[in-house]
Amino acid sequence: MSTETPGSRSTSADYVVVGGGTAGCVLASRLAEDPGVTVALIEGGPSDVGRSDVLTLRRWLGLLGGELDYDYPTTEQPRGNSHIRHSRARVLGGCSSHNTLISFKPLPSDWDEWADAGADGWDHAAMEPYWGRLRNTIVPVGERDRNAIARDFTDAARRALGVPLIEGFNREPFTEGTGFFDLAYHPETNQRSSASAAYLHPHLAAGDRPNLELVLETWAYRLEFDGTRATGVRVRHADGSTGVVRAAREVVVCAGAVDTPRLLLLSGIGPAADLTALGIPVLHDLPGVGENLLDHPESVIVWETDRPIPENSAMDSDAGLFVRRDPASPGPDLMFHFYQIPFTDNPERLGYERPAHGVSMTPNIPKPRSRGRLYLTSADPSVKPALDFRYFTDPEDYDARTLVDGIRLAREIAATRPLAGWLRREVCPGPGLTGDAELSEYARRAAHTVYHPAGTCRMGAPGDPLAVTDPQLRVRGLEGLRVADASVFPTIPAVNPMVAVLMAGEKAADLIRGTTSPERPGGAHR
Numbered sequence: 001m002s003t004e005t006p007g008s009r010s011t012s013a014d015y016v017v018v019g020g021g022t023a024g025c026v027l028a029s030r031l032a033e034d035p036g037v038t039v040a041l042i043e044g045g046p047s048d049v050g051r052s053d054v055l056t057l058r059r060w061l062g063l064l065g066g067e068l069d070y071d072y073p074t075t076e077q078p079r080g081n082s083h084i085r086h087s088r089a090r091v092l093g094g095c096s097s098h099n100t101l102i103s104f105k106p107l108p109s110d111w112d113e114w115a116d117a118g119a120d121g122w123d124h125a126a127m128e129p130y131w132g133r134l135r136n137t138i139v140p141v142g143e144r145d146r147n148a149i150a151r152d153f154t155d156a157a158r159r160a161l162g163v164p165l166i167e168g169f170n171r172e173p174f175t176e177g178t179g180f181f182d183l184a185y186h187p188e189t190n191q192r193s194s195a196s197a198a199y200l201h202p203h204l205a206a207g208d209r210p211n212l213e214l215v216l217e218t219w220a221y222r223l224e225f226d227g228t229r230a231t232g233v234r235v236r237h238a239d240g241s242t243g244v245v246r247a248a249r250e251v252v253v254c255a256g257a258v259d260t261p262r263l264l265l266l267s268g269i270g271p272a273a274d275l276t277a278l279g280i281p282v283l284h285d286l287p288g289v290g291e292n293l294l295d296h297p298e299s300v301i302v303w304e305t306d307r308p309i310p311e312n313s314a315m316d317s318d319a320g321l322f323v324r325r326d327p328a329s330p331g332p333d334l335m336f337h338f339y340q341i342p343f344t345d346n347p348e349r350l351g352y353e354r355p356a357h358g359v360s361m362t363p364n365i366p367k368p369r370s371r372g373r374l375y376l377t378s379a380d381p382s383v384k385p386a387l388d389f390r391y392f393t394d395p396e397d398y399d400a401r402t403l404v405d406g407i408r409l410a411r412e413i414a415a416t417r418p419l420a421g422w423l424r425r426e427v428c429p430g431p432g433l434t435g436d437a438e439l440s441e442y443a444r445r446a447a448h449t450v451y452h453p454a455g456t457c458r459m460g461a462p463g464d465p466l467a468v469t470d471p472q473l474r475v476r477g478l479e480g481l482r483v484a485d486a487s488v489f490p491t492i493p494a495v496n497p498m499v500a501v502l503m504a505g506e507k508a509a510d511l512i513r514g515t516t517s518p519e520r521p522g523g524a525h526r
């Protein structure tokens, strides 16, 4: 494997993968297993190799909003919080290099929902083998990282709500339960087992992938076409110079749920009227590009503790809770992260204070019903796209009601021993707020994101007018172009999505090799 330094030039490869993030690292690594093909991986950010600020999981919060974060704002959210910033990592490994690495195998119902939405071949039975293929080290939170107050949270949640204590959430499907999560990390060193660490670092160290070229600090701003066939990617290097990376076989866009639709739109692939209005020549009218913007919104309840919290932790948010309020739901319908810190960024804007020491519960909506939209406001590739999540706009008010239920359940847990023994007072929303309407108002105004945008280039059945790709991840109506990242999700998994992205990267490799590799005749995975 060679690493291009900024300013040097790459010209062509069989496969050009745009985005060295969570899915992109998996895909590029797998494609390069075939020594007979060449792969170029174009990544906007620098390498993560040797960077302890990136590779040490516990330092994740320090990366948000910094030089390795694209930091996307949201549009005005009349029913929610307009101040949310969407972190997206600008570094090899993508968001798996700055996230919290909570690792849930998607529930069977998550995959089956995709198949029902037209993603033929992505049902639970078809996807299960990809879990076994993942190269990341995924283990339960290590014993010495298990903070006493997080243990007491799980104990209190179990007693208050009657849910089981779960040791190993990935052992079998669940609908309810509390416990420490599984994380993609090395507990003895707190080092990340990100997509780059698991799929690229071993080859960088061994030098055994001469056919894989990393083109770092290089930004793809337009796809190149010959008619309707993708032939390459136009890029800007760190020194400002531009060039084209040509693809002899395919271009695969893995730039994530924000930057993949952005790149397609800038290349003239998207809703024709919108593109024309911005002066972007229409290559292919695909109305679904940027639609179906999904996320897991959350709110927050903060307590002051009567003493400082012990310092040991994997990353301060490594335990939580799943609840199923509706027995007809195939999976959990309310989820909590438990933070061993007072997470008051949003409440402070509403006038709340930050206690010197405290804890937070962040209820989120596993299956939110509001749907947003991503769109361009300019043909200039340097202008960030608009992200309109339309938070809390579903007609039945299901999303806001879920968070109100979450605040009420959080209070029941907080009132239960042994957690109750730590807590001095509820800081926000504060015990005075008890009515549905006022709790809803607080929950929405103090809302945050769990940072899970997805769905903006969703796959679907061939006849689905809003599908952007077919179930083989091929962009509809064009040749030589696929998408493989969180943007192809038809719906959002009930659990944190990173493992679904990793598994999608694995499956993408199979789909691509199935169509091209002589040793896989018949495309067994198509």
Ligand SMILES: Cc1cc2nc3c(=O)[nH]c(=O)nc-3n(C[C@H](O)[C@H](O)[C@H](O)COP(=O)(O)OP(=O)(O)OC[C@H]3O[C@@H](n4cnc5c(N)ncnc54)[C@H](O)[C@@H]3O)c2cc1C
Residues within 6 Å of the ligand: 018, 019, 020, 021, 022, 023, 024, 042, 043, 044, 045, 064, 087, 088, 089, 090, 091, 092, 093, 094, 095, 096, 098, 099, 100, 101, 102, 103, 104, 218, 219, 220, 221, 254, 255, 256, 257, 259, 260, 263, 450, 451, 452, 453, 485, 486, 487, 495, 496, 497, 498, 499, 501
């Ligand atoms: C702060 C945070 C915490 C999270 N915590 C968790 C968690 O604990 N568990 C979980 O399951 N999920 C978590 N997530 C979500 C999860 O990390 C993402 O859903 C997942 O990593 C997305 O993968 P992706 O491949 O779609 O995109 P990314 O990983 O974002 O990869 C996209 C890559 O493309 C590059 N890129 C983008 N545009 C271009 C371009 N035009 N040219 C060149 N390169 C480009 C980017 O630099 C990036 O490396 C978290 C996310 C964040 C931000």
